[in-house]
Amino acid sequence: MSLAEQLSYLHSPKPFKNPHYTKGVGRRAKNLKNMLSQEKERERAERERRRLERQEGNMEMNSEPAEMPTYASIEAPPSVFPLRHYCDITGLEAPYTDPATGMRYHDKSVYQAIKSLTASSAKEYLSARGVNSIVK
16 A cells, blocks of 8 residues: 555545535526516516406405516616626726727826727727727
């Protein structure tokens, strides 16, 4: 037996582990599409149940609202704040835009770096942001 095998902890007992533990027995993994469709179906069934209760007259007027907001049903209006612009190089807020390339930058040190870029690398930075403009 080698020294490495003698010093190995691989075969020593591990009292911190539960010997009766079985991983995931009886549990089925679901992907996001399945979970969202099940949530929509559950919401639809709940709305139908409430509608039937209202028709039968079993529900008081102020007991609960007709539509309960859920994670999937909440809609928000557009923000009243202006869109934030971020530097194409550093990711910080960018109050400036280079007129030649259209790249946004944070301060003068980043502007110097933008000036030293070639046209193809400037295009790559712009395409990473999702802008396909022609660099002058």
